[in-house]
Amino acid sequence: MKGPAARLHELSWQYAREAIFMADVDTREIASANPQAEKLLGYSEQELLGQPIEHLHPVWERERVRDSYRRAIEAPTLVTGFHFQRKDGTVFPVEISPSESFHAGGRLFAVALVRDISELVSRDAQLATKAFALRAYAHATIALSRARSKGHLVQAVCEAITRDSPFLVAFVGIDGDHPKRLIRLIAQAGPSLNAVKKIFKRYKLSSDEKAPTGKGPTGFALRSGTVQVANDTQVDGPYVWPREFSHRLAVRSVIAVPFRFEKRRACLSVYSSHPHAFGPDVVDALENLATHIEVGIRQFRQRGRLHTERREREAAQRDLTTALGRVVEALAVAMETRDPYTVGHQTRVAQIAAAIAKEMGWPEHQIESLSLAALVHDVGKIAIPAEVLANPRKLTKAQWALIQEHPEIGYQILKDIPFRWPVADIVRQHHERQDGSGYPFGLKGDEILPGARILAVADTLEAYYSHRPYRPGYGLDAALLEIERQAGIQLDSQIVHVCTSMFRERGFVMPQLHAAEGHLK
Numbered sequence: 001m002k003g004p005a006a007r008l009h010e011l012s013w014q015y016a017r018e019a020i021f022m023a024d025v026d027t028r029e030i031a032s033a034n035p036q037a038e039k040l041l042g043y044s045e046q047e048l049l050g051q052p053i054e055h056l057h058p059v060w061e062r063e064r065v066r067d068s069y070r071r072a073i074e075a076p077t078l079v080t081g082f083h084f085q086r087k088d089g090t091v092f093p094v095e096i097s098p099s100e101s102f103h104a105g106g107r108l109f110a111v112a113l114v115r116d117i118s119e120l121v122s123r124d125a126q127l128a129t130k131a132f133a134l135r136a137y138a139h140a141t142i143a144l145s146r147a148r149s150k151g152h153l154v155q156a157v158c159e160a161i162t163r164d165s166p167f168l169v170a171f172v173g174i175d176g177d178h179p180k181r182l183i184r185l186i187a188q189a190g191p192s193l194n195a196v197k198k199i200f201k202r203y204k205l206s207s208d209e210k211a212p213t214g215k216g217p218t219g220f221a222l223r224s225g226t227v228q229v230a231n232d233t234q235v236d237g238p239y240v241w242p243r244e245f246s247h248r249l250a251v252r253s254v255i256a257v258p259f260r261f262e263k264r265r266a267c268l269s270v271y272s273s274h275p276h277a278f279g280p281d282v283v284d285a286l287e288n289l290a291t292h293i294e295v296g297i298r299q300f301r302q303r304g305r306l307h308t309e310r311r312e313r314e315a316a317q318r319d320l321t322t323a324l325g326r327v328v329e330a331l332a333v334a335m336e337t338r339d340p341y342t343v344g345h346q347t348r349v350a351q352i353a354a355a356i357a358k359e360m361g362w363p364e365h366q367i368e369s370l371s372l373a374a375l376v377h378d379v380g381k382i383a384i385p386a387e388v389l390a391n392p393r394k395l396t397k398a399q400w401a402l403i404q405e406h407p408e409i410g411y412q413i414l415k416d417i418p419f420r421w422p423v424a425d426i427v428r429q430h431h432e433r434q435d436g437s438g439y440p441f442g443l444k445g446d447e448i449l450p451g452a453r454i455l456a457v458a459d460t461l462e463a464y465y466s467h468r469p470y471r472p473g474y475g476l477d478a479a480l481l482e483i484e485r486q487a488g489i490q491l492d493s494q495i496v497h498v499c500t501s502m503f504r505e506r507g508f509v510m511p512q513l514h515a516a517e518g519h520l521k
Contacts, residue, residue: 018113021053025073025101025108028053028066040116042087058085072098073110077398078385084114093121095385120386127382128166130281131413138418139163153296154187157289161270162190164416168251168271169196172293173205175222175265181208183218183267192271207265215240218269221256225265227283230254232275253277259290262297345462350374351511352458352499359498359506360454369421370451376423377430377455380410407431408440426451430459433490453492457483457499460491465510476503476510 013020019037023030033048041048041056054065061082072079079096086092099111143156154172161170169190173183183205188196206214207222216239217228230239231253239254255278257268268290272278278286353374357367381389384406388399395403411428429452432438434445438456448456464479474482480500487496502508 016113018115020111020113021048021056022109022111023053025070025110028069030056031109037114040086040114041084047087056084058083058091072096073101075398076100077396078387080117080385084116092116092118095387097387124382126279130279134285135164135416139416142418147296147300150297150300151186153300154293155189157268157293158187158189161286161289166272166274166277168192168273170268170270171196172261172266172268173218173222174261175207175267180204180211181206181214183207183222186261186266190271196271212240217254217256218267221258221267221269222265225258227258227287228254228256229278229283231278234275255283255286257283257286257290259294261293266293268293345466346375346378348466348511349377349455349458349462352462353454355502355508356454356458356495356499357451359502360495366421366451369419369423370426370454372419372421373423373426373430373451374455374458376410376414377427377459378406378410379413379427380406380408382413383409404431404439422449422451425449426455428452430455432456434492435489437490454495457491457495460486461499480504 013034016034016036019040020034021030021037022032030048030051030053033045037048038045053069054062057065065082068079076098079098080093082094082096083091084094093116095115095117097113097115101108101110103109139160143153143160147153147156158170158172161167167190169188169192171185171188173185175181175183185200185205190196203213205218207219208214209219209223211219213219217230220239221228228239230237233239233252233254250273251271252275253272255270259266259268268286270278270286350371354367354371357370362370381403384402388395388402391399407428407430411424414424414427417424426449428440429443429448432441432443432448432452433456434448434453436442436444461479461483464474464482465476467473480503483491483496484500487493503510
């Protein structure tokens with residue numbers, strides 16, 4: 001009979017939630033695979049046995065797998081950036097956690113846990129698309145306020161939508177007076193613009209439902225006056241267009257947003273190479289852009305009424321600030337869904353930081369700037385694997401190096417968004433420390449922005465107060481003592497004093513976990 005330990009190993013192998021493979025280190029041949037591995041790939045264990053480990057990957061990755069296999073065994077760490085290929089040919093992204101090698105029966109083996117991360121990759125892609133939409137909206141709104149003519153205004157919107165984004169092309173067309181209801185393009189931009197122009201030259205866009213090009217989203221939008229979204233051009237749906245649109249241009253999803261261009265029907269259309277690229281946040285941003293085009297056109301017709309134009313531009317700026325705040329809050333909430341152990345962390349840090357700034361007599365607009373920065377100070381963790389964020393054990397050097405990249409990644413995500421305040425720079429510096437021991441630049445004292453110094457105190461306090469996967473929360477009293485211990489060394493002494501006095505003497509209460517909604521009000 002098998003002993004308890006052997007039976008436990010057998011059950012762990014049999015019922016593990018993750019796919020597990022054991023391979024010969026020298027030959028790279030698969031020696032065993034658990035039932036979850038069979039389920040993941042669609043092969044039986046017998047079909048897998050003896051196969052080189054790289055044959056689990058698509059052909060274009062196999063050479064890279066062979067090159068990195070031995071390195072991964074010699075220094076086990078979480079491996080990303082690879083794909084597996086199922087028996088039916090489908091390819092999907094994976095995370096691989098290899099073990100240290102061990103001897104058995106005179107041979108050297110290693111075990112690897114493999115997880116399908118298709119959902120995670122898809123969610124991250126959606127977050128990235130939201131960030132692109134936010135930048136496009138911000139740049140386009142500024143362009144609207146600076147436009148010199150109607151043509152310049154519409155062209156600037158198309159360029160803003162396609163700048164540093166996943167969108168292939170954006171164009172604005174007007175339903176003309178042509179007998180065949182051909183659409184007149186008045187602005188177009190994007191990395192695939194030349195290819196689009198060639199196709200548009202061959203297939204004249206039309207709003208006529210009987211014309212071949214009138215059956216796509218743009219034609220539908222112009223006729224119905226409603227937003228049209230084709231989530232995946234490779235799936236049958238209500239829209240029809242020449243195959244060159246989806247095949248030659250690699251168009252996978254399309255949105256068409258109708259609006260009024262003076263007295264004519266017009267449409268803002270955007271093509272993407274990704275399916276389902278136009279989620280609710282992106283649709284909302286593009287609808288707002290179309291509305292602002294209408295407002296901009298009206299402004300050019302009312303140049304004589306300077307006071308009205310000024311009020312509308314100020315309203316556009318307020319709309320931009322409100323939109324930025326709402327999308328930033330949504331991005332913060334979406335970020336925290338990847339790290340369930342720190343849900344509410346960014347929101348609480350934002351509330352603590354805002355309270356400290358208010359105690360220090362900061363003006364309202366600077367407090368709003370700090371609040372926005374605090375709400376997304378950890379947005380750079382989007383690029384860090386979820387397993388590293390929720391790791392209940394001590395991080396390896398490689399994992400810690402990944403964590404330390406998040407302020408710079410957050411800065412890169414936010415730097416092109418035209419906030420009126422240095423939000424991106426505050427995010428970049430929130431792990432800098434008074435004595436120069438912080439990162440990414442090792443700044444000291446007054447070299448660090450005041451907002452970043454306040455954020456560092458609020459972030460440290462909340463981190464010690466709250467539960468983490470690797471330790472229980474310290475509670476408020478211990479957390480306050482901890483930031484006092486760091487005062488003048490890593491944290492700004494004045495800010496620490498304001499913070500501790502705020503809690504101990506003024507009765508400020510640690511914010512409870514809740515959604516970010518209403519935080520900036």
